[in-house]
Amino acid sequence: MTASAADARRLAAASLAAGDPTGWFEQLYAQARDGQAEVPWDVAAPSAHLRALDLPAGDGRRALVVGCGPGRDAEHLAALGYAVTAFDISATAIDLARGRHPSSSVDYVVADLLDPPVAWRHGFDLVLESNNVQALPADIRARAITVPGTFVAPGGLLIVLAAATSRVDSDGSGPPWPLTRAEVDAFASDGLRPISITQVDAAGTTLPTRWQALFTR
Template identity: 35%
Template sequence: MSDENLNPLRKKLENLVTEYQQKNDFTGWFEDIYTDALGNPEQVPWAKMQPHPCLENWVKIANITKKKALVIGCGLGDDSEILAQYKANVTAFDIAPSSIEWCQKRFNNSSVNYLVADLLNLDNSWKNSFEIIFESRTIQALPITIRKEVIEAIATSLKPGGTLLIVTRLRDTEDTIDGPPWPVSEAELSQFSEYGYQEINRIPYIDTNNPSVKQALIEYQRN
C-alpha cells in the first residue's frame, strides 16, 4: 500500500479508536474497519494476506501435530491456516463478526474453527485449555489502561506446559504513550510470569514498511 493511501487510512483508524474510547468501548472499532473495507484487504491496516513470517518459520521446526491451538484476534485467517496446515487442531476467534465471515469465505474448506468471541469475556471452558496460543498484534491494539486484563485473559487460556507465541511492537519506556498501536513494555510482559510463564526465545522482527519500529516474536512456556 502506498503512503498516499496509508495516511487517510491511519487517520480514519485513529478517529475511530478515539470515538469508541469516548464511549468506553475499546474494541467496537474493529468491526467498523472490516465492514467499511467492503471486501478490500488494502483497507484493513493489519491485513497482510499471508502468515506472519515469524510464525511461518516457527511452525517449520515445531511439532504441532494434533495439538490444540488458539489464534487470538485472527483477522483474515492466514496465521490460523498455517497452523492448520501443519496439522494443529485450530480454534481462531475475532471480536469482529465481519472478520470471521471473511475468513470463512476465504477458506471455505478449512479445518479451522472460526468463532466470534471477546478476549475480555472468553468462555470459562477455555481456561487452561490450549497447548499453543498465537497472538499477533492484538495486545498492542488495545489501550495500556486494560493491559492487565488482556494479559490475564491470554495467560489463563494456556495449559501448563503449553507454548505462547506473541508478535508485538516493543517500547523502551514504562511511560504511557499515544496509540494505536500501544507497543508493549518489559514490565507489562513480565506480568506473564505471574501465571507461571517463562520466556524461552525472543526473535527480533523487522517490518520493511516500518524498519525503525522495534518488534519481536516472543516464545513463552507455561510451567
C-alpha cells in the first residue's frame, strides 16, 4: 500500500468510526495542504479511462463533474468545449482546483452529492462520476448511486468509472471498496438506461480491473 493510500484509509477509518462517512475528504485535503498527508488520486493527468472514451466536442453543452478534487477531469472536459460545473464536498479541494486553474472556465463549487442543488436536476448533457461512490461505505452507497443520474438531461450521458470487484485487497479494507456489477447496474435509475457496461484493463494499478459504464436518458 502506498503512503497516500494509507493516509486516505487512516482518515476514512477515523471518520467512519465517528459516524461521519464523508468528513474524511476535507480532512485529507486539509492535511495534504499542510504537508501532513498525500491525496492518492491527486495526479497531473486527466483520467486515462476518461480520455479513452474519445468524447466528441462539447460545443458549449453543459457538463457536471462529481467529486472533482483538484480538477484534472473537469479541465479535460472544458478543453473539449463543454461548459463545465465541477463540485466537491471538500472546500479545500475546491480552493485547490481554483488555485491550480486560475484562468479556467470551469465553475468550481462546494456541494454534497447526497444533498445536491435542486437546480441541477436533469440539467446537464454530460455527467461524470469517477471513483467517488467507491469511496463510500455500504450504508450510504446505495443512496449515492441513485443521485448522479438525476443530473442527466434528456438525451444526455452519464459516465461511470470505478474499480471493479474482480480483485480486492485480501483483507477487504478500503477505501476504495470496488463496485459490484449489481451496483453499477443500479446507476440506471431515475429513467436512465444503460448504453454499455464493460470491464476494462488497468494493468499496473492497485485495482487493475475497472468498470466503464455509460447511461442515457
